[in-house]
Amino acid sequence: MSISNPSGRDVFSSKFGVIAAAAGSAVGLGNIWRFPYVAGENGGGAFLLIYLGFIIAIGLPVMLSELLIGRKAQQNAFGSFRKLAPGSMWSLVGLMGVVAAFLILAFYSTISGWTLEYLYQAISNGFAHGDTKAMFDSFKQGTFRPLMWQMIFMLLTAWIVFSGVKNGIEKYAKILMPLLFVLILAMCIRSLSLPGSSAGLDFLFKPDFSKISMGVILEALGQAAFSLSIGMGALITYGSYIQKQNNLGKTAVQVTVADTLIAILSGVMIFPAVFALGFQPDSGAGLVFEVLPKLFLEMPGGYFFAILFFFLLSVAALTSTISVLEVVVAYFSEELNISRKKATVIGASSISVLGVFATLSFGDLSGVHILGQSIFGIMEYTAANLLLPLGALLIVIFVGWKLKQLIVREELSNESTLRVKYFKVFFFIVKWLAPIAIAAVFLNGIGLLKL
Ligand code: PHE
Numbered sequence: 001m002s003i004s005n006p007s008g009r010d011v012f013s014s015k016f017g018v019i020a021a022a023a024g025s026a027v028g029l030g031n032i033w034r035f036p037y038v039a040g041e042n043g044g045g046a047f048l049l050i051y052l053g054f055i056i057a058i059g060l061p062v063m064l065s066e067l068l069i070g071r072k073a074q075q076n077a078f079g080s081f082r083k084l085a086p087g088s089m090w091s092l093v094g095l096m097g098v099v100a101a102f103l104i105l106a107f108y109s110t111i112s113g114w115t116l117e118y119l120y121q122a123i124s125n126g127f128a129h130g131d132t133k134a135m136f137d138s139f140k141q142g143t144f145r146p147l148m149w150q151m152i153f154m155l156l157t158a159w160i161v162f163s164g165v166k167n168g169i170e171k172y173a174k175i176l177m178p179l180l181f182v183l184i185l186a187m188c189i190r191s192l193s194l195p196g197s198s199a200g201l202d203f204l205f206k207p208d209f210s211k212i213s214m215g216v217i218l219e220a221l222g223q224a225a226f227s228l229s230i231g232m233g234a235l236i237t238y239g240s241y242i243q244k245q246n247n248l249g250k251t252a253v254q255v256t257v258a259d260t261l262i263a264i265l266s267g268v269m270i271f272p273a274v275f276a277l278g279f280q281p282d283s284g285a286g287l288v289f290e291v292l293p294k295l296f297l298e299m300p301g302g303y304f305f306a307i308l309f310f311f312l313l314s315v316a317a318l319t320s321t322i323s324v325l326e327v328v329v330a331y332f333s334e335e336l337n338i339s340r341k342k343a344t345v346i347g348a349s350s351i352s353v354l355g356v357f358a359t360l361s362f363g364d365l366s367g368v369h370i371l372g373q374s375i376f377g378i379m380e381y382t383a384a385n386l387l388l389p390l391g392a393l394l395i396v397i398f399v400g401w402k403l404k405q406l407i408v409r410e411e412l413s414n415e416s417t418l419r420v421k422y423f424k425v426f427f428f429i430v431k432w433l434a435p436i437a438i439a440a441v442f443l444n445g446i447g448l449l450k451l
Helices: 015-026 029-041 045-073 077-084 091-123 132-140 144-163 166-192 198-205 214-228 234-239 248-276 284-297 302-335 340-360 375-402 405-413 420-445
Strands: none
Touching: 015 166, 015 234, 015 248, 015 302, 029 045, 029 091, 029 214, 029 248, 029 284, 029 302, 045 077, 045 198, 045 214, 045 234, 045 248, 045 375, 045 405, 045 420, 077 091, 077 234, 077 302, 077 375, 091 132, 091 144, 091 234, 091 284, 091 302, 091 340, 091 375, 132 144, 132 284, 144 302, 144 340, 166 248, 166 284, 166 302, 198 248, 214 248, 214 375, 214 420, 234 302, 248 284, 248 405, 284 302, 302 340, 340 375, 375 420, 405 420
16 A cells, blocks of 8 residues: 555555455455354354355445445545445544554454464474364463464554555565465365264265254344454445545455365364364364364474465455554544554554453453353454444445445446346345345344344
8 A cells, every 4th residue: 555546545555455455354264263163153054055145236336335435535444434425423433443443453462462372383393292272272271472463463463554565565465375375285185084074074964953052143134244354344435445446346255265175175174173083063263273283283384384374364354454553543543633643553452451351361351251152252242243243234224225326336436337137136235135135144143132
């Protein structure tokens, strides 16, 4: 993001920069850490099917809606709504996104910190003893180490956001993310060739609908939103840096396909190994951290694969955390009129304070429960299952009902030939299908409606 447009705001300098940044935001721990563990806790195959339905029917249209809002308004998430609907309450949607960004980054940085510890362990051959579960348990229950890695990760994120070297990051991501993809493929093959692995494929791909409840359906919606980075303004903010000639529809489709592919492949990498190596699919947030080191021990060249994998996973996490922090920084700097630097310091340090509680809830604060959940759990649930679906709902209602159709057409057609057929489908979805579906899932999932 090095060049500026006439209004003085940064813009992505190339088409590829746009895809790399948006895909960088979408592809992250949500795909590789969260998708397998949430799918594992919610029954596997049937969850995957519902998840895929939500990605296509809701995720893609919401992503496109966010990008077009941002590009039209050329503002941060809050300012975008204020500009497009002056004098209304719509800007509160942007504010909700900022709150969601605080919560997401607080707990996301805990897990990002874990990836750094695992990179360190991989380098120092720390998995060799083989008891990866005991190792994970003692690490996550600690105080100093998990906090240290979390803070290092937050510093990295803040440094990139305020020094504006995203362009550099995108350049590296262009090479590193395909590499991550190839590495995951190699790990899928190893995982699938373990004796007893087919139970894992059955688990992931054979839908068992007896496992489905309204709560599970809401989990699938929350995971779809989380994984695509939608519902909290990250893509409104990124959309505001996209130049007029970029094709938003194409960008949204490419990002969605890449994100979904990586999530499914992560499932294919993890579940066969889970069953073959004697783990439980529903063992929660530690799933990939317990299973993958064991898988590396089974791989020829596993020492090097492990280092490469945890390095790439950290990079994938970093390209996501910068997009979350960017929501907060763009909001603070444009709305409170403070410098980007100041906004970054204030944003990152206040989020870090919140993050300490998320990290310690696996150790010193594990006895603290709110509504039956850990501090980490309640942050994750509130952000992914409440704020993101609610944000997504309001965003599609805004585009379907409030924004002038002409504006939507202009943004989607790139000022060239109107893609009338797609436009009609898109409009039907944002006006009717997505709002009704999200509202029904949301109200049922939190128990306010009984369908
Ligand atoms: N989509 C990111 C991931 O899958 C997480 C994220 C959520 C990023 C919301 C930005 C906004 O890891």
